[in-house]
Amino acid sequence: MPDPSDLLLDVRALGKRFGGLVAVREVDLAVRRGSVHAIIGPNGAGKTTAFNCITSFVKPTSGRILLDGERIDGLAPHRIAAHGVARTYQNVRLFANMTAIENVLVGEHLRLRTSFLDIVLRNGRFHREETAARARARDLLDFVGIGPRAGLLARAMPYGDQRRLEIARALATRPRLLMLDEPAAGMNPAEGMALVRLIERIRDDLGVTVLLIEHHMRVVMAISERITVFDRGAVLAEGAPNDIQNDDRVIAAYLGTRSTQEAHAVKLRAEARTA
Numbered sequence: 418m419p420d421p422s423d424l425l426l427d428v429r430a431l432g433k434r435f436g437g438l439v440a441v442r443e444v445d446l447a448v449r450r451g452s453v454h455a456i457i458g459p460n461g462a463g464k465t466t467a468f469n470c471i472t473s474f475v476k477p478t479s480g481r482i483l484l485d486g487e488r489i490d491g492l493a494p495h496r497i498a499a500h501g502v503a504r505t506y507q508n509v510r511l512f513a514n515m516t517a518i519e520n521v522l523v524g525e526h527l528r529l530r531t532s533f534l535d536i537v538l539r540n541g542r543f544h545r546e547e548t549a550a551r552a553r554a555r556d557l558l559d560f561v562g563i564g565p566r567a568g569l570l571a572r573a574m575p576y577g578d579q580r581r582l583e584i585a586r587a588l589a590t591r592p593r594l595l596m597l598d599e600p601a602a603g604m605n606p607a608e609g610m611a612l613v614r615l616i617e618r619i620r621d622d623l624g625v626t627v628l629l630i631e632h633h634m635r636v637v638m639a640i641s642e643r644i645t646v647f648d649r650g651a652v653l654a655e656g657a658p659n660d661i662q663n664d665d666r667v668i669a670a671y672l673g674t675r676s677t678q679e680a681h682a683v684k685l686r687a688e689a690r691t692a
């Protein structure tokens with residue numbers, strides 16, 4: 418068991434029911450400060466529901482969620498963001514008709530101290546904060562590798578750049594914990610490895626702890642210090658990448674073949690035969 422003071426996120430006995438369906442049951446999740454931690458598991462295992470509970474997008478049925486030792490379950494989503502938790506989504510959710518830099522500024526503004534009156538009056542504080550926010554937004558776009566596209570509309574950007582923009586917008590809220598839901602979805606192997614390097618820089622250069630849900634096993638194994646495996650709403654295994662790769666239960670449930678995609682294909686073919 419890790420020392421509780423090493424933990425940034427400490428989820429205990431988390432449960433979520435949707436009517437009669439138990440989506441998450443008795444889940445414990447301990448994310449060390451300064452680490453990259455992955456959640457893996459088959460489709461429908463409850464991974465996104467656990468994310469949604471942590472960010473208060475859905476209300477947990479049971480359990481406790483602590484950030485840096487402080488309970489955050491039951492807080493409104495914007496309060497959780499203010500505590501330093503930012504996330505991205507499985508499907509890109511950008512403001513499509515805004516430019517890249519404007520999307521990042523939306524994240525920045527969650528942090529600014531400018532009051533409504535300051536904005537209406539466009540006074541000194543407004544201009545100082547706006548200038549600083551723009552400079553920081555540009556730095557973040559550079560950091561994620563899309564600086565030259567700052568003025569492009571989000572909808573005009575290639576998919577890979579949109580995913581980077583989402584990460585920049587999340588970073589603009591200055592999180593302590595960045596939660597990424599399938600960041601490598603739709604990426605080819607080279608793009609996946611470039612994402613690995615970006616996530617490493619987020620951890621090392623910005624000091625942000627990263628919790629990600631991911632199906633691309635090459636990405637997961639390359640980046641994660643710890644992996645938690647979900648299966649049918651519960652935690653099946655937790656450990657370092659090497660342990661997870663060699664865990665018989667995980668192999669049986671999930672990694673039985675060379676890649677996740679193959680595992681899904683085998684499962685689907687088996688289901689098709691019995692249909």
Ligand SMILES: Nc1ncnc2c1ncn2[C@@H]1O[C@H](COP(=O)(O)OP(=O)(O)OP(=O)(O)O)[C@@H](O)[C@H]1O
Nearest residue numbers: 435438439440458459460461462463464465466467
């Ligand atoms: N809002 C909801 N209402 C009812 N059922 C839901 C809701 N959200 C999720 N579920 C169900 O909860 C279960 C867990 O879903 P969840 O999306 O958390 O799985 P997942 O592990 O993230 O899957 P995937 O890898 O496909 O994204 C599924 O059976 C899903 O249908």
